[in-house]
Every structure is written in C-alpha cells, then in structure tokens.
Amino acid sequence: MRKKIVAGNWKMNKTFEEGLKLASEVVNMVKDEVKSDAGIVLCPPFIELHAVSKLVEGSKVALGAQNCHSKASGAFTGEVSVEMLKSVGAGYVILGHSERREYFNESNQFLAEKVNISLQNGLTPIFCCGETLSQREKGIHLDFVKSQLTESLFHLSESDFLKVVIAYEPIWAIGTGVTATTAQAQEMHAIIRDHIKSKYGAKVADATTILYGGSCKPDNAKELFACPDVDGGLIGGASLKARDFVDIVKSF
Known part of the structure; x- marks a missing residue:
C-alpha cells in the first residue's frame, strides 16, 4: 500500500511569528479532525524550522525543508546543509522545485547530488518534476x-x-489558478509510474508515492486524490491557510 502524503510548501512566506501561528493551527486542527493515516508534512522557511519542529513534536505532522545544498559543509555562504536540517528535526526536503530550476538554474545532475546527500543523511527527498506550458x-x-x-x-x-517521494508539478498550473484536469493529472502520474516500472520493475513502481503539485485546493483535492496514481499533494498557496490545508488533508 503506497503512503499517502500531503505536504505544505510555504515558499518565501510568513514571518517567524506568523509561521508559528500557522503551524500551531495546523497541528491542533489535525489532532481534532484528521482520522486518516495520511502523512502530513509542513515545509516552512529555514528560519522557522527549529521552532516548528517543537510544535509538531508528538503529533501526526512531520517537518520538511524547502531546499538543501549538495555538499555536506564548507564555504557556501547563505546555504544550508542536510546535517543542519537533520539537527533541527527535518525529516523531508523538497528538491528540484520548478522555481529552484528556473530562478537558480538547478540542473538534473546538481539535483542528483542533492538527492544522494539527502538519502545518505536519512532525509526523504520530495523530488519535483514537471513541464512548462510551451513544452x-x-x-x-x-x-x-x-x-x-x-x-x-x-x-x-x-x-x-x-525512499524517494515524487511530486509532479505542471509548471503551467502553479500559482496561476489553473489546475490540470483530473484526466491530465492521472495521465502524467501513470506515465511517471510506468517510467519507474521500466527501470525498477512493477513492485517498486507500485510502491512509489507520487504527489500532485499544481494548484490543489479543498474544492478539487478529493477528485484529484481519487485518481488511482495520485497519492496526495504538494500544496503551495493553500498551505498558507490552516483551514484550507487541513481540509485538503481530510480529502482522503
């Protein structure tokens, strides 16, 4: 049985105090309302990781980071290592988000290095893939x-x-309000799973969690999550409101 996951990517939003308030609201709502065993992950900005880790401790909510560096340590001013992330309680890390690829020129090879070092240090990569409208x-x-x-x-x-979680994000449906149709989402997830099967076989492909990452909201999450190859969501804008995020989790 594949693990179902809903992960919230806050991106570059929320001050320290705002982030703690949002995390606290999510934890309390999850405790009171969520009955499923779906995995729930919050990915706040770096400055909030340590404090949020204390808030989620002992709850159903896990902690993730939005990025990491490909090297273990060194003279990389402004960067954050996987060891640092582990030390503040992170269990997941988002890698290869389309914004990192576009604005910071992260290549597939560079991301392979990040995947390697994350796995070596016991972090679960949420590996993003997806295409532009032009493509x-x-x-x-x-x-x-x-x-x-x-x-x-x-x-x-x-x-x-x-150990890797994959997130398919149609770039044309991120932050645009446009959502891939259920059929489009299912088609791409099935193709991704089939591609994994071609390399690792059916057993591994069937066990791989693939999330949908394009403008998932409370009003479309249930339909998307009902697709046979969609195992949850990597949530952007809707994760910035506790009510919306928890309602998406409850779509399972």
Whole structure:
C-alpha cells in the first residue's frame, strides 16, 4: 500500500511569528479532525524550522525543508546543509522545485547530488518534476519529465529509490489558478509510474508515492486524490491557510 502524503510548501512566506501561528493551527486542527493515516508534512522557511519542529513534536505532522545544498559543509555562504536540517528535526526536503530550476538554474545532475546527500543523511527527498506550458504544447512534455527522473534518480539502487517521494508539478498550473484536469493529472502520474516500472520493475513502481503539485485546493483535492496514481499533494498557496490545508488533508 503506497503512503499517502500531503505536504505544505510555504515558499518565501510568513514571518517567524506568523509561521508559528500557522503551524500551531495546523497541528491542533489535525489532532481534532484528521482520522486518516495520511502523512502530513509542513515545509516552512529555514528560519522557522527549529521552532516548528517543537510544535509538531508528538503529533501526526512531520517537518520538511524547502531546499538543501549538495555538499555536506564548507564555504557556501547563505546555504544550508542536510546535517543542519537533520539537527533541527527535518525529516523531508523538497528538491528540484520548478522555481529552484528556473530562478537558480538547478540542473538534473546538481539535483542528483542533492538527492544522494539527502538519502545518505536519512532525509526523504520530495523530488519535483514537471513541464512548462510551451513544452506541453510542443508535445515534448512526456520525454522532458522522463528525462528529469532518469537523470536525477535512476542512478539510485532499488532500496534508495524506494525512499524517494515524487511530486509532479505542471509548471503551467502553479500559482496561476489553473489546475490540470483530473484526466491530465492521472495521465502524467501513470506515465511517471510506468517510467519507474521500466527501470525498477512493477513492485517498486507500485510502491512509489507520487504527489500532485499544481494548484490543489479543498474544492478539487478529493477528485484529484481519487485518481488511482495520485497519492496526495504538494500544496503551495493553500498551505498558507490552516483551514484550507487541513481540509485538503481530510480529502482522503
């Protein structure tokens, strides 16, 4: 049985106090309202990780970071290592988000290094893949997404690959208010799973958690999560409101 996960990516939002208030609200709502065994992950900005880790301790909510560096330590001013993330209680780390790829020129090879060091230190990568509207219109989106997986993940052993969570994010549906149709989401998730099967076999493919990461909201989450190959969501804007985020979790 694949693990169901809803992860909230706060991106560069919320001051320290605002972040603590949001995390506290989520933890309390989850405690009172969520009956499923779905995994719940909050990914606040770096400055809030340690404090949020204290708030989620002992709850159903896990802690994730939004990024990490590919090296263990060193002269990388402004960067954060996986060891630092582990030391403040993070169990997950988002890697390869489309914004990191676009604005910070993160390549598939660079992300492979980040995947490696995350796994070596016991962090679960939430590895993002996805295409632009232009790539979809040109009909190259399937090969593009497959290449992201191949170049960043397919060097892993079977046992390590099974520790990775994949998040498919149609870039054209992030922050635009546009959501992929249920059919579009299911199609891409099925293709991703089939691509994993071609490398690792059906057993590994069937065990891999694949999240949907494009404008998932309380009013469409239930339909999206009902798709056979959609195992939850990587939530952006809706994760900044405790009520919306918890309602998405309850869609299971």
